[in-house]
Amino acid sequence: MWSGRPAGWLGGVITIDGLVKRRGGKEILAGIGFEARPGRVTGFLGPNGAGKSSTLRILLGLDRAQAGTALVDGVPYPALPDPVRTVGAVLDGSGAHRSRTGRAHLRWVARSAGLPPARVEEVLTLVGLADAAGKRVGGYSLGMGRRLALATALLGDPSVLVLDEPLNGLDPEGIRFVRTFLRDRAQSGRTVLLSSHLMGELAETVDDVVVIDHGRIVAKGTLAEVTGAHRNLEDAFFALTSGSGR
Amino acid sequence: MRAVRAELSKLSTLPSVWLAALLAVVVPTGIALLNRGVAGPDRGYQELAFGVMGVIVLGVVAVSSEYLAESADSGGGRQLTTSLAAVPSRLRFLAAKALAVVLVAVPLAFTAAAATMGVVQARLDAGRLAGVVCYWTYTALLAFAITVLLRHGIVPLTVLLVNTSVVSVTFLLTKVTPLANYFPDMAGVRMFVGKVANDDVSISPLVGLLVMSAWVAGLLVLAGAVFARRDA
Structure with a gap:
C-alpha cells in the first residue's frame, strides 16, 4: 500500500466513514x-454534546461504533502495528494517575512502546514541563496536565495527532503555545485533527473544517469554503448549527 | 513483553502498591505475634489464610487506578485512556496487567510465608507453602477480576477486606449451607490449612485447589469478555 507515495511521505490519513453510535437508545452519531489529511490541521467543530468526543474515542478504539469505520492509513487504530509511533492522542485531562509523577507516567508509556527513557526527557522539555516532571500529577494545574497529555502523545513522534478540545482551560500563553505547535506539526507534513467548540480561537489555526451538530456533519471543506459568505468562521458556525437551540 | 514491563512499571510507581506490599508482610506476621501462645498443626498457616489483605489491595488498585477519574478541574480524564492508546488490544492489555499482578503477588507470598513461619518458629512444608503462594496469587486475581467488572475500587476493596478480617461472610454462610464451603476463599484455604474452625465438610487440598482455580478462571474469563466488549 506504500507504493506510489512520494519520498518522505509520513502517512497518516484519517478516514471516517458512516459512523453510527447509539448509547442508551439515543443516537449520538448518525452515520x-x-x-483528515497529512500536512493540514483539520478542525472538528461543534457545540458541546454534538458527538465530537465520541467520534475521536471511536477513532482511537476506546468506544465501539454500531456501524461504520474509522481508519488511520486504512487500518483501525487497534490493528496498527505500532500505535504510539503512528497516532498521538490528547483526550480528557492528563490521562495520568494523580499519585504518580509526570516523569513516571511518561516512563511507563515509553516502556509499553519500547521507547528509550531519554525520549521522556525530550518530550518533557518540548512541552515545557521539565521543571515539574518530578511532581505528582495530582498537584498539577489544568494547563500542566494538558501539557503532560501532549507530551504523552508526542512520545512516539507520531505522524498523526488527535486532540479533543486542546485549548480548554488553557491560559493565553498555553493557547498560543498549542496553536503554534500544531501549525508546526502540520507544516512538517503531519496530520492534526482537533475538536473544539471555540470557533474564534481556531480560525487562525485550521486549514480544513468539519462541522458536526446533533451527530450529523453539517459542513466540511477548507476554512474558506466553510466560512463562505459569512463574515468569519464563528458566524458560519452559528448559522450552520442555529437549529440546535444553543 | 513490553506491555508486561509497562504494567510492572505502573505498579512499582503507585504508592498504594507499596502499602499493599507492607500489609502483605505486616498483617500475617502481626497476627502470628498476637497468636504466639496458640499451638496446633495450622500455626502460621491460619495467619497466612487471614493475612491476604495485601494482595487484595494489590489486585484491586492495579485495576481501580486505571478508572480513577481526575477531578473535573483537571479535565476528568482517566489513565485507562492512555493505557489503551498504548496497548489497544483489550485482551493483551488485561493479560499483561494480570501477569504483572501475579509477578508481584508471588514474591510477596513467599516473603510473607517466610516471615510468618519465622515468627511462629515452625518448619515450612513445601506442599503447604505452594498452597499459600497459590492462595495468595489467586486472591489477588479474584480481586483483580471483580474490580474489572465493577470499574471501581471501593466496593471490592471493602467487601473483600471485611470478608477476610472483620466478619467472614463466606464463613458465616457455611452455617447456613454447606455449599458455602465452596466459595473461593473457603475452598482455597484447604490447600494449606488442615482444619477450618468447627467445619463439617472435608475438602482435600487438591479439591480446594481445583475449586478455587475454577472460580479464578471463571471470573477472569468473564472480566475479559466484559472488558473487551465495553466502551472504555
Whole structure:
C-alpha cells in the first residue's frame, strides 16, 4: 500500500466513514464521515454534546461504533502495528494517575512502546514541563496536565495527532503555545485533527473544517469554503448549527 | 513483553502498591505475634489464610487506578485512556496487567510465608507453602477480576477486606449451607490449612485447589469478555 507515495511521505490519513453510535437508545452519531489529511490541521467543530468526543474515542478504539469505520492509513487504530509511533492522542485531562509523577507516567508509556527513557526527557522539555516532571500529577494545574497529555502523545513522534478540545482551560500563553505547535506539526507534513467548540480561537489555526451538530456533519471543506459568505468562521458556525437551540 | 514491563512499571510507581506490599508482610506476621501462645498443626498457616489483605489491595488498585477519574478541574480524564492508546488490544492489555499482578503477588507470598513461619518458629512444608503462594496469587486475581467488572475500587476493596478480617461472610454462610464451603476463599484455604474452625465438610487440598482455580478462571474469563466488549 506504500507504493506510489512520494519520498518522505509520513502517512497518516484519517478516514471516517458512516459512523453510527447509539448509547442508551439515543443516537449520538448518525452515520458521519470525513477525512483528515497529512500536512493540514483539520478542525472538528461543534457545540458541546454534538458527538465530537465520541467520534475521536471511536477513532482511537476506546468506544465501539454500531456501524461504520474509522481508519488511520486504512487500518483501525487497534490493528496498527505500532500505535504510539503512528497516532498521538490528547483526550480528557492528563490521562495520568494523580499519585504518580509526570516523569513516571511518561516512563511507563515509553516502556509499553519500547521507547528509550531519554525520549521522556525530550518530550518533557518540548512541552515545557521539565521543571515539574518530578511532581505528582495530582498537584498539577489544568494547563500542566494538558501539557503532560501532549507530551504523552508526542512520545512516539507520531505522524498523526488527535486532540479533543486542546485549548480548554488553557491560559493565553498555553493557547498560543498549542496553536503554534500544531501549525508546526502540520507544516512538517503531519496530520492534526482537533475538536473544539471555540470557533474564534481556531480560525487562525485550521486549514480544513468539519462541522458536526446533533451527530450529523453539517459542513466540511477548507476554512474558506466553510466560512463562505459569512463574515468569519464563528458566524458560519452559528448559522450552520442555529437549529440546535444553543 | 513490553506491555508486561509497562504494567510492572505502573505498579512499582503507585504508592498504594507499596502499602499493599507492607500489609502483605505486616498483617500475617502481626497476627502470628498476637497468636504466639496458640499451638496446633495450622500455626502460621491460619495467619497466612487471614493475612491476604495485601494482595487484595494489590489486585484491586492495579485495576481501580486505571478508572480513577481526575477531578473535573483537571479535565476528568482517566489513565485507562492512555493505557489503551498504548496497548489497544483489550485482551493483551488485561493479560499483561494480570501477569504483572501475579509477578508481584508471588514474591510477596513467599516473603510473607517466610516471615510468618519465622515468627511462629515452625518448619515450612513445601506442599503447604505452594498452597499459600497459590492462595495468595489467586486472591489477588479474584480481586483483580471483580474490580474489572465493577470499574471501581471501593466496593471490592471493602467487601473483600471485611470478608477476610472483620466478619467472614463466606464463613458465616457455611452455617447456613454447606455449599458455602465452596466459595473461593473457603475452598482455597484447604490447600494449606488442615482444619477450618468447627467445619463439617472435608475438602482435600487438591479439591480446594481445583475449586478455587475454577472460580479464578471463571471470573477472569468473564472480566475479559466484559472488558473487551465495553466502551472504555
